[in-house]
Amino acid sequence: MTVDRNSLLFDNGSGADSSGKTANLGSDPTPPPSRGSRIASAVLSPAVQLWLRSQVQQVDELKVKIEGSDRQIFSGTIPKVTVAARAAVYKGLHLTEIAIEGCGIRINLGQVIKGQPLRLLESFPIFGVLRISQADLNASLKAPLLADALSEFLLPLEPIADREQPLKLQNSQMAIDTDLLTLSAVILRADGTQIPFVLRTGLRMASSHELMFENPEIEVSKQLDSNVLNGLKIDFGPEVQIDELILHPGEIVCRGGIRVLP
Numbered sequence: 001m002t003v004d005r006n007s008l009l010f011d012n013g014s015g016a017d018s019s020g021k022t023a024n025l026g027s028d029p030t031p032p033p034s035r036g037s038r039i040a041s042a043v044l045s046p047a048v049q050l051w052l053r054s055q056v057q058q059v060d061e062l063k064v065k066i067e068g069s070d071r072q073i074f075s076g077t078i079p080k081v082t083v084a085a086r087a088a089v090y091k092g093l094h095l096t097e098i099a100i101e102g103c104g105i106r107i108n109l110g111q112v113i114k115g116q117p118l119r120l121l122e123s124f125p126i127f128g129v130l131r132i133s134q135a136d137l138n139a140s141l142k143a144p145l146l147a148d149a150l151s152e153f154l155l156p157l158e159p160i161a162d163r164e165q166p167l168k169l170q171n172s173q174m175a176i177d178t179d180l181l182t183l184s185a186v187i188l189r190a191d192g193t194q195i196p197f198v199l200r201t202g203l204r205m206a207s208s209h210e211l212m213f214e215n216p217e218i219e220v221s222k223q224l225d226s227n228v229l230n231g232l233k234i235d236f237g238p239e240v241q242i243d244e245l246i247l248h249p250g251e252i253v254c255r256g257g258i259r260v261l262p
Contacts, residue, residue: 039073043113051118052083060087076121078105092143094136096251100128102260120262127241127257134176134250141172150183153232170194179203179247187220195221203247206233208256209240 048064061084068079084099106121132140140146150169172185179202187195202214211234236242242256 039070039109044073044078044109047112047118048081052085054117056085056088056090057092058087058089059085061085062088074109076106076109078107079103081105091145092140093145094132094139095130096133096136097131098128100126102126120260123259123261125257125259127243128255130254132252132254134174137174137176137252138172141174147172153234169197176247176252177249181247203245205242205245208242209236209238210234211236211242211245 044066045064049062052062053059063084065082066078072079080103082101086097088095088098102124105124108119108121112118168188169185170188172183175182181201181203183199185197187197189195198219199216201216203211204214206212213232216230239259242254244255246253
């Protein structure tokens with residue numbers, strides 16, 4: 001199980017039809033730790049697996065590989081961890097496949113050996129590849145985290161949006177095509193009025209942690225407006241680094257990194 005920062009881990013040649021494939025997860029459900037590390041084998045791997053499962057609502061397949069010597073690990077430092085998961089749900093967000101790698105991780109090993117839960121002692125960077133299918137993206141639209149973000153992004157739709165009330169979207173559905181996202185929804189105004197809404201836009205990187213709407217086209221009550229969201233940026237914060245974002249028919253593939261905080 002490897003994560004190559006300079007290449008895509010997933011086979012995207014078949015587009016949405018590749019959703020049934022696994023991202024280099026292999027067939028062995030428990031990859032062995034690096035040779036000679038009995039601590040990783042007996043204590044750490046099970047603890048990391050348990051901690052990761054506690055962080056997600058659901059995961060169909062989870063693989064963890066820990067690299068390092070007993071001496072390094074016994075000091076509380078994990079030199080390298082590689083994790084791959086399939087069909088994971090985190091805070092309502094459905095992640096089709098994800099493979100990540102983290103280095104220089106500090107943990108409370110002494111407490112773990114005594115049977116206490118694993119805790120991170122310092123922040124550390126991870127990088128990897130994430131694939132989200134169209135079906136999983138639409139399932140994620142029901143999560144408050146993504147639904148609230150969509151409402152915030154669409155606030156510039158004045159006078160449709162009531163500035164004193166959060167903009168509410170219903171029946172949201174998203175279609176993914178080559179370099180194009182299409183969001184169809186119904187805008188629910190504060191007075192109960194429902195307004196059909198369609199947004200078609202490309203996405204491009206504005207910076208290492210920002211995405212920008214490219215050539216957005218909005219259709220509200222059958223009227224087109226291509227200017228209101230032009231240049232709108234989505235800022236993921238300084239802890240995020242986006243190296244590549246690709247829209248394939250039926251899926252999104254993202255390659256990059258993030259700093260994990262304790």
